[in-house]
Amino acid sequence: MNKKIINIVFISVLFLTGCSSGVKYLDSNDSKKYTSIGLDYHDIEEAANQNVQSLLQSKYIKNLSTAKKPKVLAISDVINDTMQDFNTEELTRKITRDMRNSGKFTLTMAMSGSGGSTDKMLNQAREARKNDEFNQYTVQEKGNLIAPELSLSGKIVQKNTKVGSKQRVDYYFLLTLTDIKTGLVVWDNEVNIIKIGSNKSVAW
Template sequence: MNKIISTCILAIALTGCASGVQIVDTNNDTAESVMGLEYRDFEKAASESVQSMLATGAVTNPNGGRYVLAISRMINDTMQRIDTDQLVKKIRIELLNSGKVVVTTAVGLNGPEDQMTMAARELRGNGEFNQSRVAAKGQLQAPDLSLSGKILQRNHNMSRGKQQVEYFFQLTLTDINSGLAIWEGETPIIKRGSASTVSW
């Protein structure tokens, strides 16, 4: 009897977990959009920004080689609790794949993104470690460029129970040596829908 009950519970659990679930093909997603920010919005903003940087030559090093990019402050000025890394990571990947830029994880506003870079250097002089494999002094690369930005949201009521939600992905690429912005971009994403639909 216990075996039958266990089998029934397992069958119900498996059916409940799998019911109505569908894997989304992100390369061919024709589903309706939502009023809030979704993955397609981040992909669009990242792709347009990188294509603009490449087209203007902002990330082409006239001395040859790749620029070293540091990530600065990305501000979320929307009503949604989003991680701005959802945008930044896509930009980083595309820039890295372009062959024009590498990103430093040893420098950040709140300390290194990858703390192991500095932690590994604490092994210098430790007799338990082969010193020929410990990172030498003067090997870290200082950044040439800094990427900063903001994501804005503005909501507007429209007639006939409609609303318009406007998102703006604003980015600035700064030459750290001169402090001058060498590229700036803004990708607007405008959505219209029912005023009863929440955008957060």
């Protein structure tokens, strides 16, 4: 058997092995059966939902006139002070999506802290003002970006405690909404997610 045929046979075996590895798709509800002591999709979803409900039921929101334009919101720093490696934007974008759907907020992508991201195309498109290859009538004029009125910031904290042969892990999701003009806090909330497992469980 020549070398070319051997390689083809080897690749075919790898392909068939991969196909029979037992990997399958899970419905998001069914995936709760396979949770760990660390943070997962359901924890982020729960923390986001609870924080949004707290915000939308707050006195600040109830006092916002529906006749006024939506408040412009920027995502500021959200510190991940846990042993989990995840992007905090997973949390903030779920929250700001529901905030926008309420009709009382709109999100700016012109500026953000560590808890969000900016759209690089905003600045890149404005660099076209210096490039004669672009029709200058189609380039964005100066002074059109809208500055944020509110800032969403937060911190996620993890605390591990041994309880006999078990390990308890507390996660604190702390979020704050600040009026940028005055610096005053208009809303803040804390969501706690508590898990317990074997001391052998690893929470990172």
